[in-house]
Amino acid sequence: MFHYTAGHGRVIDSTLFAGTCWLLWKNRNNFCFQGELQSFAQIQAKSVQLKQQIIQASEKESTIIGAGGLRTPRDIKWQPPQHEWVCLNTDGSVTNSPLSSAAGGVVQGDDGRFITAFTMNLGGGSVTSAELAGIVQGLKLTWEAGVRKVILQTDSTTAKHLIEVATPHHRHYTSVAEIRRWLARDWQVHIVHVYREANVVADYLANLGHLCSVGSHVIAAPDAALSYWLYHDIIGVGTTRFIIE
Incomplete structure (x- = not known):
C-alpha cells in the first residue's frame, strides 16, 4: 500500500492526468497515420501502469533506503528462456x-x-x-x-x-x-x-x-x-x- 500526503497526491493525480492525455493523443495519431487503434481497455491498462510508475518515482526518496538496506532500481519484465526451452x-x-x-x-x-x-x-x-x-x-x-x-x-x-x-x-x-x-x-x-x-x-x-x-x-x-x-x-x-x- 502506498502512503502520501494530500498535496503529494494532487501532484500524482495531475501528472497522471497529463500522462493519460498523452496516451489518448498518441492513440489518435496512431489511428490517423498508421491505421492502428487501441481499445479503451488497453489504454486503461497503460494508465494504471503509468500511475504505479509515478507513485514509485514519487516515493523514491523514502524507499531507496528501507528495511534491509540499500534499494537499487531495476527494470522488471518477463524474461524469455534460452533457445529451445x-x-x-x-x-x-x-x-x-x-x-x-x-x-x-x-x-x-x-x-x-x-x-x-x-x-x-x-x-x-x-x-x-x-x-x-x-x-x-x-x-x-x-x-x-x-x-x-x-x-x-x-x-x-x-x-x-x-x-x-x-x-x-x-x-x-x-x-x-x-x-x-x-x-x-x-x-x-x-x-x-x-x-x-x-x-x-x-x-x-x-x-x-x-x-x-x-x-x-x-x-x-x-x-x-x-x-x-x-x-x-x-x-x-x-x-x-x-x-x-
Missing part, C-alpha cells in the same frame, strides 16, 4: 467478496510465441492452494504440449519453498506431492521465482478464472485481451522496482 508462467488469485480462488498460466516459446494457456476457477481456498493448483495444471499442459525443457516461473516464494521442502505432514502436501510427481518425469524443469511485474500474463489469466465456471479451461488460441498481454511480454515492457541488493 519454453517458459511456463503460473499464478494464483483469491478474492474476498465474493470468496473465490482461481489460477492461470501460459506457456511461451523462447521468442515469446504462444503455445498454450489455461484459466481455472477453483471455487474456494487460500492463495497458496491456488498457486500450487496453477503449477500442477501448468505442468500437465506443458507436458501434453510435448516440450521437455521448461523454465517454470512463479511469483510465489511460498509455493516454490513448499515444493522444495514440504513434508507429508504439511496441509498442502497433497498438491506438493502431485507437483513432485510431474517434476520426476523424463524432462528438465527449472523452477525460478520472479516478481509479479514479470508475471503479468499469468496474473491476467488467474484473475480471468474468477469469471469462469468452476473447473479448468484450456485456451488453444489467444483472444484480443490475452494477445495484448502476450505482446506486452514480447516487446519487453518493464516496470521499475526497487530491489534490495
Whole structure:
C-alpha cells in the first residue's frame, strides 16, 4: 500500500492526468497515420501502469533506503528462456467478496510465441492452494504440449519453498506431492521465482478464472485481451522496482 500526503497526491493525480492525455493523443495519431487503434481497455491498462510508475518515482526518496538496506532500481519484465526451452508462467488469485480462488498460466516459446494457456476457477481456498493448483495444471499442459525443457516461473516464494521442502505432514502436501510427481518425469524443469511485474500474463489469466465456471479451461488460441498481454511480454515492457541488493 502506498502512503502520501494530500498535496503529494494532487501532484500524482495531475501528472497522471497529463500522462493519460498523452496516451489518448498518441492513440489518435496512431489511428490517423498508421491505421492502428487501441481499445479503451488497453489504454486503461497503460494508465494504471503509468500511475504505479509515478507513485514509485514519487516515493523514491523514502524507499531507496528501507528495511534491509540499500534499494537499487531495476527494470522488471518477463524474461524469455534460452533457445529451445519454453517458459511456463503460473499464478494464483483469491478474492474476498465474493470468496473465490482461481489460477492461470501460459506457456511461451523462447521468442515469446504462444503455445498454450489455461484459466481455472477453483471455487474456494487460500492463495497458496491456488498457486500450487496453477503449477500442477501448468505442468500437465506443458507436458501434453510435448516440450521437455521448461523454465517454470512463479511469483510465489511460498509455493516454490513448499515444493522444495514440504513434508507429508504439511496441509498442502497433497498438491506438493502431485507437483513432485510431474517434476520426476523424463524432462528438465527449472523452477525460478520472479516478481509479479514479470508475471503479468499469468496474473491476467488467474484473475480471468474468477469469471469462469468452476473447473479448468484450456485456451488453444489467444483472444484480443490475452494477445495484448502476450505482446506486452514480447516487446519487453518493464516496470521499475526497487530491489534490495
